[in-house]
Amino acid sequence: MNKKFKVILSILIVTLLVFVGYKAFLSPKGVEGAKAVTIRVINENEDVNKTFEYNTDHEFLLELLEEKQEELGITFEKYDFGTMVIGMLDYVADPNKQEYFHISINGEDALTGPGEIPLTDEDVYVFELKNY
Amino acid sequence: MKIRDIALIGILSATITAGKLALSFIPNVEIVTLLFIVYTIVFGYKKVLLVSLVFTTTEVFIYGFSTWFLVYYMIWPLLIIITESMKKKVKSEYGYATIGAIFGYSFGAFFAVVESFFYGVAYGWTYWVRGILFDLLHGTSNFIIILVLFKPIIDILTRLKKSYYRNKN
Numbered sequence: 001m002n003k004k005f006k007v008i009l010s011i012l013i014v015t016l017l018v019f020v021g022y023k024a025f026l027s028p029k030g031v032e033g034a035k036a037v038t039i040r041v042i043n044e045n046e047d048v049n050k051t052f053e054y055n056t057d058h059e060f061l062l063e064l065l066e067e068k069q070e071e072l073g074i075t076f077e078k079y080d081f082g083t084m085v086i087g088m089l090d091y092v093a094d095p096n097k098q099e100y101f102h103i104s105i106n107g108e109d110a111l112t113g114p115g116e117i118p119l120t121d122e123d124v125y126v127f128e129l130k131n132y
Numbered sequence: 133m134k135i136r137d138i139a140l141i142g143i144l145s146a147t148i149t150a151g152k153l154a155l156s157f158i159p160n161v162e163i164v165t166l167l168f169i170v171y172t173i174v175f176g177y178k179k180v181l182l183v184s185l186v187f188t189t190t191e192v193f194i195y196g197f198s199t200w201f202l203v204y205y206m207i208w209p210l211l212i213i214i215t216e217s218m219k220k221k222v223k224s225e226y227g228y229a230t231i232g233a234i235f236g237y238s239f240g241a242f243f244a245v246v247e248s249f250f251y252g253v254a255y256g257w258t259y260w261v262r263g264i265l266f267d268l269l270h271g272t273s274n275f276i277i278i279l280v281l282f283k284p285i286i287d288i289l290t291r292l293k294k295s296y297y298r299n300k301n
Contacts, residue, residue: 026261
């Protein structure tokens, strides 16, 4: 077998092993089973401060948002790096006014998008319209 | 610097931008690293440092300002300097493929360090962890691309360089 081909094959195998290791140990994991979670939407421009409570078996926030998209009036925008929430309760954040929906979990700022936020029992997820 | 050199810098910058745009539909698979390495070996680091300056400035015009452009102004010259300092010792494409791979694997970490200065260590850490799979793809694809294309491109460019500088009319 050609030497270069062997080397390429070896590095592909090592890459695959690292990929599997990352998925097993480093990537965020969802929690299986029933959970009671709260979603709160705050939009001071529209005088909105609403709370929604759900019982769900989903493991990640995005899955729940997709299921409740109509009820919560959500607008998503898909990017290479994941899905962003750009609208809640039929209000779409206006980038010309530097608006965006800030996500926090139990009062802590989210560091990832909803696709990587695991749902945990009794957690509160707040979507607040803010300016950057 | 002669007019011929200025024209060459423009052409090399354009090929890098075109090469990047051509592969932009595949996340983190690029030939920019390969081109900077081979250009440095064939044309020398002085011209290629200017090429990196033109390339990054063109990127800013295409994609707009953000913190990433600061990293671009540092990271490509760093690759050029590393290549220049290794070119007397490293002759095989395996050596350059390894340099390209390390460069790709550490690309996100470099960005994360700079992002940390603007948005805090927690953000930088999250940025790096979220991008590990992209870095993995970047490093591995760099290794394969350089291993396969390094020698043919060096041969072609060496011949083109000779004819480019021979016809001084």
